[in-house]
Amino acid sequence: MRILVTGGAGFIGSNFVRYVLQNYSEDSVINLDLLTYAGNLHNLDGVSADSRYCFVQGNIRNRELVRHLVAEYDIDVIVNFAAESHVDRSISNPDTFVETNVEGTMALLDVAKEAGISKFIQISTDEVYGALGKTGYFTEESTLQPNSPYSASKASADMLARAYFETYGLDVSITRSSNNYGPRQHPEKLIPRMITRGLAGKTLPIYGDGQNVRDWLYVMDNCRAIDLVMCYGRAGEVYNIGGHNERSNNEIVRLICSELGISEDRIEYVADRLGHDWRYAVDSSKIERSWGWKPEANFEKAFKKTVQYYKDYYTNK
Numbered sequence: 001m002r003i004l005v006t007g008g009a010g011f012i013g014s015n016f017v018r019y020v021l022q023n024y025s026e027d028s029v030i031n032l033d034l035l036t037y038a039g040n041l042h043n044l045d046g047v048s049a050d051s052r053y054c055f056v057q058g059n060i061r062n063r064e065l066v067r068h069l070v071a072e073y074d075i076d077v078i079v080n081f082a083a084e085s086h087v088d089r090s091i092s093n094p095d096t097f098v099e100t101n102v103e104g105t106m107a108l109l110d111v112a113k114e115a116g117i118s119k120f121i122q123i124s125t126d127e128v129y130g131a132l133g134k135t136g137y138f139t140e141e142s143t144l145q146p147n148s149p150y151s152a153s154k155a156s157a158d159m160l161a162r163a164y165f166e167t168y169g170l171d172v173s174i175t176r177s178s179n180n181y182g183p184r185q186h187p188e189k190l191i192p193r194m195i196t197r198g199l200a201g202k203t204l205p206i207y208g209d210g211q212n213v214r215d216w217l218y219v220m221d222n223c224r225a226i227d228l229v230m231c232y233g234r235a236g237e238v239y240n241i242g243g244h245n246e247r248s249n250n251e252i253v254r255l256i257c258s259e260l261g262i263s264e265d266r267i268e269y270v271a272d273r274l275g276h277d278w279r280y281a282v283d284s285s286k287i288e289r290s291w292g293w294k295p296e297a298n299f300e301k302a303f304k305k306t307v308q309y310y311k312d313y314y315t316n317k
């Protein structure tokens with residue numbers, strides 16, 4: 001397959017590019033990424049020399065460019081990771097979230113439709129379902145109730161993707177995963193932020209009372225699931241991907257203190273995020289039933305490895 005990956009210089013996209021090149025000797029990857037503040041070509045160190053890989057700097061909103069790439073490289077599949085992905089930034093500056101996440105996805109869908117692309121994977125998020133209380137799980141049938149400008153823009157993109165399937169018959173599948181952790185994540189996000197601040201001797205700012213819960217999924221488990229959806233996903237369907245691994249923010253930050261050997265006194269409780277979703281938890285029984293996928297990472301081991309990655313990356317920089 002010839003795969004157009006968008007946003008492949010970011011966290012999940014770069015892990016996915018590596019996953020594909022390592023596991024499929026016949027496949028090639030074109031990586032279209034604008035290199036915003038969140039894109040980092042170091043995430044692709046060691047990949048660039050592979051003759052099956054090509055990087056193009058550009059905007060997913062640029063239809064001409066996307067059209068050209070699809071024709072030039074005879075693309076079979078588009079996997080759209082490109083997005084503005086940080087909730088806090090969406091609260092202070094929502095415009096770019098609509099531009100990239102909504103208009104950008106629409107441009108890709110348009111080109112895919114025109115070119116007769118055989119598969120389009122929209123990478124979405126569990127945040128489109130809103131927030132949970134102490135009990136319950138998001139299923140693929142849960143109502144979309146996005147609470148932040150970020151999740152509202154992702155939900156809008158999902159609705160467009162659905163409409164392109166229903167109206168034009170474009171073969172679109174949508175994945176909605178829970179919070180990913182692992183190597184190559186931008187240090188604005190909880191886990192790398194706490195590790196890098198911890199290493200720099202700074203405070204560890206937890207929003208509110210730190211009791212908010214996220215369902216942590218190792219990034220390579222997500223890549224395996226996306227690969228299954230890319231190969232076997234049914235047109236017009238949504239697949240939830242979760243880690244069965246709920247942790248409060250307090251628990252995560254305390255674990256980081258213990259891994260770094262620093263005092264929990266460094267934790268500082270700061271003003272809460274506006275509209276802060278209390279709990280996310282994903283029911284991924286559909287993808288488990290469909291193809292036997294399960295999260296395989298052992299959290300303790302994968303978390304240790306993740307902390308070590310950031311320690312190495314930021315001390316060797």
Ligand code: NAD
Nearest residue numbers: 007009010011012034035036038039059060082083125180
């Ligand atoms: P990221 O912010 O690390 O990477 C996003 C990438 O997209 C960057 O390389 C950036 O340069 C690129 N990009 C941004 N705007 C672009 C544009 N207009 N044109 C081309 N490239 C552009 O994000 P991530 O954490 O890797 O998330 C990837 C996708 O997965 C996103 O769609 C996000 O909504 C979704 N997601 C992320 C998580 C998570 O925990 N990180 C969980 C669920 C879903």
Ligand code: TDX
Nearest residue numbers: 085086087125127179188189190193205206207212249
């Ligand atoms: O400094 C912080 N302190 C803090 O308490 C940061 C950055 C975060 N938090 C809290 C907010 C959340 O409850 O930690 C939790 C995780 O925050 P983020 O890392 O910003 O992730 P979240 O808001 O849960 O969204 C993430 O998961 C779903 C990704 O950023 C999204 O792109 C994805 O869709």
